[in-house]
Amino acid sequence: MIDIVASGVLFDMDGTLVDSTAVVEATWSRFGARHGIDPAEILAFSHGRQAIDTVQRFLPDLPLDEQQRIAAALVAEESASSEGIVEIAGAAAFVERLLDAGVPVALVTSAPRDLAVGRMAAAGVSLPAAFVPSEDAPRGKPHPDGYLRGAALLGVPVEECVAFEDAPAGLEAAVSSGATTVVVGGLDHPVTAGLQRVVGFDGVEVAREGSAFRIRG
Structure with missing residues (x-):
């Protein structure tokens, strides 16, 4: 269960939105x-x-x-292969709910641009306009550079963003950036201690709350 108020959303890709x-x-x-x-x-x-x-x-x-x-x-x-690539449960619909509600959304991935574009398309998940592939992050995860750049592209302070991540390196990056961080999936690791978690995105809803948005599910 999560219940978070934020002004922007930052997504990892592999293991978070896309199962590759x-x-x-x-x-x-x-x-x-x-x-x-x-x-x-x-x-x-x-x-x-x-x-x-x-x-x-x-x-x-x-x-x-x-x-x-x-x-x-x-x-x-x-x-070269998109075989077996699918969305994480409910990811495509959740991203659409966010975009339809006007939530600023960025993708922050360790994958290069072309690979990320191909995987998102193969999984049927919309690629947000704000996009930080590996080429655009001076240092890769677990450094927070990608998440900081993602928040900057949104024009939202990173402390007002929520980041969804599934892997230790990415979670460390998100936490270090200052974003509210949510674990996607069942990872059991010291970095997940005290973090909110979702297994997938089915049933995760978004609603405007003042100048921000409440994400709950």
Whole structure:
């Protein structure tokens, strides 16, 4: 159950609005097999982070240009497939409710622009006009840069925004930014302590309250 009054909404993408588990796990499992790394260890680290950060974590001794080449190839591999990509329960309708109510909404994702556009379309979730892909965040999650930029694009103080996130790195980024942070899904992690939570977005409603909006469900 959540009950929050806010002036803007910031969404993560993967695991929050879009379920891309099948594509992500397949891509990073192949990466692990190629480099002799346990895929479970990679996936535990990579969720919510930019591809280059994960490559640098597991292949730290490679030259930067080679790390960047591998990261770009991984993103291209993920972009080539939309198989199994669906919305998180109720996400598409909830985003539409927010937009129809006039709520300022931004997408803040660790995915590159083209990958994010493709995944949102595959899942049938509207892409908000305010959009912060990995190219536009100086530092990736768990740094708060993306959320700070998202709030700035909305013209709303980040402290008056609510951020929806599902992964440890993203939750840390959202909390650090100063946004009211909601966990999406069942993650049990120290960063989730004391945070409000939703399993999905079915039944989450929005209504204007003065100059702000109440989000409840």
